[in-house]
């Protein structure tokens with residue numbers, strides 16, 4: 001498998017197995033680094049962005065911060081107690 | 086048309102620029118479709134007697150404005166609108182309900198966006214969808230404003246038509262980040278809005294969430310003689326350079342750039358942006374002594390004549406300029422004005438008051454401050470001077486390279502929902518300076534003790550130092 005595919009698989013593993021269905025980019029990056037220690041933020045971002053475009057993943061935003069998640073996993077419209085901005 | 090040498094560019098843009106008549110959605114009759122009498126007798130669908138009291142106050146009321154829009158939409162009719170014609174009725178209805186209950190019915194957040202973009206659209210949903218179906222969705226769309234917010238009326242009219250047709254018709258010009266904001270759209274209209282904005286108006290969606298927010302700038306060289314660099318161009322270039330950061334969120338939290346051409350800070354970058362660019366100069370304030378005399382003699386009105394129409398008294402250069410200089414670095418001997426420029430902290434007071442006599446220096450560039458923010462985790466914070474001076478030359482490589490360093494570091498080091506100012510506080514300004522590769526400088530110290538101590542390493546001190554811990558212990562036992 002190519003590098004991008006490895007990262008993609010690591011993202012899917014992290015996103016489907018973790019306790020949380022929605023997570024910050026940073027947590028996903030840490031998750032990916034468990035299997036690919038030298039994974040850089042920009043390459044993980046590139047793959048994750050492609051997965052959002054392909055609608056494999058989706059973004060949840062309160063307006064102030066953004067969370068990633070696998071499409072269809074967990075709730076899709078969240079009432080969070082989060083202060084926006 | 087256009088500045089000398091730029092005629093061609095201007096002509097080209099003129100041709101590419103769509104005219105309102107090419108893209109308009111509504112006719113003139115539709116745009117002006119109600120009379121004052123109709124407005125006077127108009128009632129929205131819900132009882133809104135509580136919030137109608139707000140109209141009785143001395144100020145213009147949002148209730149009156151939204152009622153107008155409600156009437157306007159009723160008369161346009163649902164056939165001419167993609168969003169419920171009654172959306173404004175329901176909006177007022179929910180506000181009334183919230184006034185009664187003292188509780189909001191807006192949920193916070195949700196998944197909405199346009200394909201390929203991770204920001205710019207803030208999903209808003211209502212939890213009273215049975216009673217107020219027309220505001221079940223009320224999404225906010227941020228639209229990247231042009232540099233310094235210059236528009237043609239054609240463009241604005243086109244924008245308003247889109248906001249009417251595919252939104253609630255209510256807009257916010259401009260949001261605090263700088264964007265034009267279209268309020269109250271439904272999810273199914275987001276892609277069409279995006280298409281219209283990009284194809285008909287040539288603008289993009291702005292930022293929201295954990296990404297680079299829409300950069301904004303002061304009017305700069307377009308109209309202002311104080312501008313020490315071309316804010317509009319730098320803002321545009323940086324927006325284009327960091328498109329990926331704007332549209333695809335990977336930051337711990339929001340990040341804002343703002344560009345002020347001089348320390349007057351019309352964009353308030355020092356208070357409102359994580360990375361503030363403020364124009365400054367290295368050499369001396371330029372003085373025209375003859376013009377100073379004319380100000381003193383009352384021949385040129387001080388402050389551009391702002392103090393007129395009341396008995397402000399005669400201009401007194403001693404009390405109004407010299408004594409107000411915060412660093413006390415100015416002198417007036419009755420004939421000549423002098424400035425000890427080394428002490429000037431560029432407060433701009435003297436230059437603002439007597440612009441025909443004083444000008445910013447000629448050796449111009451910018452300062453960069455990091456870390457301003459509203460209170461989220463820690464308290465509110467102003468930007469901290471980190472780079473005292475940098476020249477600004479197209480294509481702005483030094484500015485762009487610096488930003489890349491900052492982003493790379495912050496993505497790795499920043500905690501979730503931590504603004505960069507908080508990250509810097511956590512790891513210390515000294516560490517941040519090391520990341521950027523800049524030495525600590527006296528200009529970074531705002532005042533003794535308000536900045537953390539900088540501990541020098543041996544390698545940073547010329548000659549280093551030679552200390553024998555054992556010899557030390559003989560003099561200072563544990």
Ligand code: HEM
Nearest residue numbers: 063064082083084085189191192193207209225293294459
């Ligand atoms: C307890 C209730 C709420 C609190 C404490 C709260 C707090 C905040 C704070 C602190 C900010 C950031 C301000 C800034 O950075 O300058 C903010 C922004 C915002 N809030 Fe709220 N908020 C609340 C409810 C709501 C509701 C009900 C809505 C909408 C239905 C909403 C929509 C927004 C939006 C759109 C922003 C701006 C987001 C941005 O600029 O990125 N908030 N809120």
Ligand code: HEM
Nearest residue numbers: 147180191207209223225227257259260261262264266268
């Ligand atoms: C009904 C009366 C309303 C009034 C009087 C009102 C007023 C305001 C004001 C004064 C601001 C700040 C403007 C600035 O940045 O200087 C603002 C921002 C904003 N409002 Fe409203 N608003 C109203 C309703 C709403 C509703 C119903 C929504 C969405 C559900 C909304 C969404 C927003 C958003 C998203 C912003 C922030 C835009 C940005 O900074 O990017 N507003 N509003």
Ligand code: SF4
Nearest residue numbers: 303309312346347351
């Ligand atoms: S910040 Fe300075 S340069 Fe920019 S518009 Fe204001 S006064 Fe002019």
Ligand code: SF4
Nearest residue numbers: 410429430432433435
């Ligand atoms: S700009 Fe401010 S600090 Fe500098 S000389 Fe003028 S008044 Fe003094």
